Amino acid sequence: MDTFASIGDFIREKREAAEVSVRQLAKAAGVSNPYLSQIERGLRKPSAEVLQLLAKALSVSAETLYVRAGLLDEDSSRKFTAETIANDPELNDFQKSQLLALYSEFLITNNSKES
Amino acid sequence: MDTFASIGDFIREKREAAEVSVRQLAKAAGVSNPYLSQIERGLRKPSAEVLQLLAKALSVSAETLYVRAGLLDEDSSRKFTAETIANDPELNDFQKSQLLALYSEFLITNNSKES
DNA sequence: GCCGAGTGCTTGCATTTGCAAGCAGGCGAA
DNA sequence: TTCGCCTGCTTGCAAATGCAAGCACTCGGC
Structure with a gap:
């Protein structure tokens, strides 16, 4: 599966569903x-910046396009729960440490159950 | 704020924290x-593919680097925290609901403090 | 038929990305 | 002192990205 041909197909599909021309999008x-035409046909591999612009114009999330383009794994959020909590701008440091402590506790509990 | 200078600073910071040299990373x-040296000094703007490789080598999520590089909005991170917790295979359903409840409580507390 | 407006695509080029070869320096061992 | 190994960085270049100018085509109106 050629990821960047796939993203081109996806973009064309979304564009056609929206009933807009290459020029309009x-x-x-x-x-x-x-360049958009080349992207759709898999002749060029757009940067993440371009994908971000296209996502906005197509009213889809940038993440959706990144996943399609292989720039994000659907698995990746699963792997880094602790880091995601630590980086959440909505939480203060105290809240982060509380969530992380609870998370660690659960991991320890689950690991000892498995032993 | 020059986003790509910022990502360079962030990568250097993480690398130094890990106590590895430019060559090792x-x-x-x-x-x-x-090229890594140029990235750290803000002389080059790495593609998302390169950021993905660096993220893996630094044991941080690609999303973290994308946010730093302006390729993802922090609004998306907020969604990811809840989603990350919900998708974590290390947690059982009860544990997930407890973490999510605490997380929601913190968000509500933080939102009411701001209003 | 011609014209204008629209369509997707071709092509040449400027700029950017990422690399290989190498420089200059520091440090420790002999 | 020299040597070997390490360090971060410089520089020139190949390849890739993204664009502007333009082509060939379709369609509707006159």
Whole structure:
């Protein structure tokens, strides 16, 4: 599975579903229309910045496009729970340490159950 | 705030915290060491693929680096925290619900403090 | 038929990304 | 002192990205 051909197909599919032309989407996203055409046909591999612009213009999340492009794993959020909590800007340091302590406690509990 | 200078600072910080040299990290990530040096100094703007490689070598999530690089919005991180907890295979359902309840409580507390 | 407006795509080029080869320096051992 | 190994960085270059100018086509109106 060629990921970047896949993202091109996905973008074309979304564009056609939205019933807009290559030129219209390109203009809305702020990229050149030949380049968008090349992306859709898998001839070029757009940067994450371009994917971000296209996501916004297509009203889909950037994450969706990144996953399609192989730039994010659907597994990755699962692996780094502790880090995600630590980086959450909505939480203060005390709250983070409380969540992390509880999380660690659960891990220890689960590990001792498995032993 | 120049986002890509910021990602360079962040990568250097993580590398130094891990006590590895530019060459060691570059090798671990599979990128050239001069290029890594340029990234750290903000002279080059790495692609998402390179950020993905560096994230893995630094044991941080790709999302963390993407947010730092402006490729993902922090609003998405907030969604990811809840989702990350819900998807963590190390936790059972009860544990998940406890963490999510605590997390929600903190969000409500923080939102009412701001209002 | 011609024209204008639209369509997706071709092509050449400027700029950027990432690399390989190498430089300059520090440090410890002989 | 020299040597070997390590360090971060410089530099020139190949390949990739993204664009502007333009082509060929379709369609509807006159």
